Amino acid sequence: MGRDAKAKTDLRSEATGMKSLSGMVGIVTGAGQSTDIGAAVATLLRERGVTIVTTDTNGAGMQVDVTNGDEVSSCVSEVLAAHGKLDILVNNAGTSIGSAAFLEQTATDFEIAVDVNVRGMMLFSQAVIPHMRDGGGGSIVNIASLSGLKAMPAVPPVVTASRFAAVGMSKAIAQEFGPDNIRCNAVCPGAVTTGTRDGAPDLVAGLESVATRDVIKAENSIIALGRRGEPAEIAALVAYLCSPAGAYITGTAIPVDGGMGL
Numbered sequence: 001m002g003r004d005a006k007a008k009t010d011l012r013s014e015a016t017g018m019k020s021l022s023g024m025v026g027i028v029t030g031a032g033q034s035t036d037i038g039a040a041v042a043t044l045l046r047e048r049g050v051t052i053v054t055t056d057t058n059g060a061g062m063q064v065d066v067t068n069g070d071e072v073s074s075c076v077s078e079v080l081a082a083h084g085k086l087d088i089l090v091n092n093a094g095t096s097i098g099s100a101a102f103l104e105q106t107a108t109d110f111e112i113a114v115d116v117n118v119r120g121m122m123l124f125s126q127a128v129i130p131h132m133r134d135g136g137g138g139s140i141v142n143i144a145s146l147s148g149l150k151a152m153p154a155v156p157p158v159v160t161a162s163r164f165a166a167v168g169m170s171k172a173i174a175q176e177f178g179p180d181n182i183r184c185n186a187v188c189p190g191a192v193t194t195g196t197r198d199g200a201p202d203l204v205a206g207l208e209s210v211a212t213r214d215v216i217k218a219e220n221s222i223i224a225l226g227r228r229g230e231p232a233e234i235a236a237l238v239a240y241l242c243s244p245a246g247a248y249i250t251g252t253a254i255p256v257d258g259g260m261g262l
């Protein structure tokens with residue numbers, strides 16, 4: 001069968017129910033909060049037949065600090081020992097730290113943002129890539145942010161910088177390991193309803209001495225679809241990127257933001 005014909009066949013089986021994810025093995029980092037994006041990604045990938053190991057500093061299947069190289073490599077070794085291969089890595093662990101005012105940003109804010117949002121992604125990717133390469137390929141999805149594509153008023157500038165770096169690293173990984181059939185993409189959520197983020201409007205309301213509902217209204221007013229996203233709506237793109245339907249997509253940074261800030 002020619003390559004084009006094979007691609008068409010794979011896509012047809014995709015349309016009949018994502019069967020093609022079945023049998024894969026993956027890791028989702030930062031997935032310890034049941035209401036949040038990492039858990040939604042793990043749930044959807046499991047529904048599609050992927051064996052998923054979740055990690056977080058606590059609350060997940062394995063306790064792993066993404067900034068600790070030893071913990072990251074032990075985690076990858078354990079997953080390989082238990083499941084024999086690794087097809088998918090979703091770097092979802094992240095942090096939004098510091099003030100939204102540039103002049104108030106501290107060196108510590110910068111270090112933490114870069115450590116978790118960029119170095120953690122690098123350490124986990126470095127740990128899995130050799131095994132993906134040996135196994136004939138894989139898919140890495142880095143959960144960045146809309147603030148990795150543009151500056152946004154409420155986002156701390158150090159976090160914006162770290163998200164742009166995460167998008168850049170995703171493209172560099174895609175370029176270097178494309179020949180090994182390893183794809184790497186960044187997913188860039190706008191405002192998503194998660195347990196962690198739900199406190200943000202209260203915080204802004206307190207700082208600006210306004211009602212929380214007015215903060216939420218103002219935020220929704222800059223989203224074309226008029227509402228925040230749901231974790232499952234981010235997970236849907238992650239699953240697509242990991243599946244054969246996404247086989248020709250690499251090095252992208254895709255917003256899932258309901259048209260925020262258009």
Ligand SMILES: NC(=O)c1ccc[n+]([C@@H]2O[C@H](COP(=O)([O-])OP(=O)(O)OC[C@H]3O[C@@H](n4cnc5c(N)ncnc54)[C@H](O)[C@@H]3O)[C@@H](O)[C@H]2O)c1
Pocket residue numbers: 029030031032033036037038055056057058064065066067092093094095096116120143144145146188189190191192193194196197
């Ligand atoms: N919710 C949103 O609106 C939104 C928007 C843009 C980007 N994001 C990003 O999407 C991802 C998921 O966000 P979420 O809203 O579901 O929030 P979340 O806070 O549940 O996700 C982040 C997880 O990362 C974990 N984490 C932090 N530091 C870690 C470390 N050093 N090692 C291991 N785990 C660590 C946290 O414990 C947490 O469980 C994060 O990277 C977040 O920054 C979220």
